[in-house]
Amino acid sequence: MRMKQSVRRRVILALLVFMISILSGCKADEKAAAPDKTLTYEDLQTARIGVLTGTLFPDIVHRAMPDAQLLYYNTAADMLNALKGDKVDAFATDEPCARYIRAQDNTVAELPELLDTAEYGYVFPKNESGQKTCDEFSAYLDELKADGTMESLQKKWFDTPNLALLQMTDYSVLPATNGTIRLATTQIPPFAYATEGMHRGYEIELVALFCDERGYALEVTETTFDGILAAIQSGKSDIGCASITLTPERAEMMLFSVPDYSGGTALVVNDMEAAAAEVSIFTSMAESFEKTFLRENRWKLFLSGIGTTLLITVLSILFGTLLGFGTYMLCRNGNRVANLITDFCIWLVRGLPVVVLLMILYDIIFGSLSVSGTAVSVIGFTLVFAAGVYGMVKSGVEALDKGQLEAAYALGYTNRMAFFRVILPQAVPHFMPAYKASITEIIKATAIVGYVTVQDLTKMGDIVRSRTYEAFFPLIAVAIIYIILAAILTFFVNKIAIRLDKKQRTKEQIIKEVKDR
DSSP states (O other): OHHHHHHHHHHHHHHHHHHHHHHHHHHHHHHHTOOOOOOOTGGGTTSEEEEETTSSHHHHHHHHOTTOEEEEESSHHHHHHHHHTTSOSEEEEEHHHHHHHHHHOTTEEEOSSOSEEEEEEEEEOSSHHHHHHHHHHHHHHHHHHHHTHHHHHHHHHHSOSOGGGOOOOOGGGOOOSSOEEEEEEOOBTTTBEEETTEEESHHHHHHHHHHHHHTOEEEEEEOOHHHHHHHHHHTSOSEEEEEEEOOHHHHTTSEEOSOSEEEEEEEEEEOHHHHHTOOOHHHHHHHHHIIIIIGGGTHHHHHHHHHHHHHHHHHHHHHHHHHHHHHHHHHTTOOHHHHHHHHHHHHHHHHSOHHHHHHHIIIIITTTSOOOHHHHHHHHHHHHHHHHHHHHHHHHHHTSOTHHHHHHHHTTOOHHHHIIIIIHHHHHHHHHHHHHHHHHHHHHHGGGGGGGTOOOHHHHHHHHHHHHOOOHHHHHHHHHHHHHHHHHHHHHHHHHHHHHOGGGOOHHHHHHHHHHO
């Protein structure tokens, strides 16, 4: 009964979060509807400007507006929501992206003049293999320019407001006749985006056509913008794309193809006249719900993310429990060398932020190996959970009176029998509350695995936000799902805890244990 009440409380909490967020969203929309004029460049000279981390936008904005305050974000969706929430006065993005954002949300507008002009291209590792792929791909791009195909593709992807209407080569069925191309990209429509289990967009189609023409299979990895550059430098990916600007400084670290598009940087601002004419909050909520879950079957993205999150969490709990408990068993009899090594490793794991640990594992330790981000995440969280389990078991055992072990020896038990039949059963109730709490913490901590190219629940929410440019339903859905998943996992652990708790044994279980002895 207590377990059911716990799950019920968590579900009620999730619903309360949902209702509070709806009320907050209503207030925010009322505020956004206040009429004003559309900003100009003169108005923005000392304004707050949003920029993407890892891009050249900060330098571009600083050159054009030296007195502007820069605020850094990870996605265009984050910048748009900051703009609508009055956290920034404008944000910088590529001109085709600005047009796409305007098509998705008519309450914003891009300023007519570009901050600067730029050429975009693909990046490759600066090694012999990367040079070969770069030369081959650049030659292919030149062919597409010459026959007009590239211009047609630009009109296709940049002039169509509804990207769902567009089709492209299905790269998932391409045969690996000449090998496999590993492409790293991020969410930056219409250049690149994910939908229905595939990546699409202008730059994705160019790579897909190249692979189809030259006999390559294509594997696409989703990451952040700065993650693309890291993947190229480490050699984990063969090609990187996301409207990457060609610069001499970047050319020192990686190879660039010939340009595939010439554009520039635009500033996106609030269109106050359009905002004042917004539809009612209820209509807006209905449209947001449809875009988040129903359009292009985006609910499948959340299901896929749930599966990945549960996989990482459950495997990390199982392996972490075994590793932590096994490590304690090796050290419990006081081997000094083993204890010193163990204490150092645990100190190291606990001292590092988990996201830093994952990035070290992914980019350095396994940097030159074909180890997936999911596997790296399981390894990283296994280490973190094992460190916790080791400490829990150790503290639980140390909480017992030493006379318990002496009494077990007096009854003729061996050291191992005394531990498993006398010490451990009494220690479990001492550390079980901390163990259950750590399970809740580990499932929440997995929200950072997107840093190592894992498409977990949080990352899927980010992908949906990058398409809809709305934060409400994707973030609330992710929050509620995490609360429910934590409740379910805690429920099952409570069931196991009851079976391990000797005080809650039935009469038949006690008699059976006595007979077994």
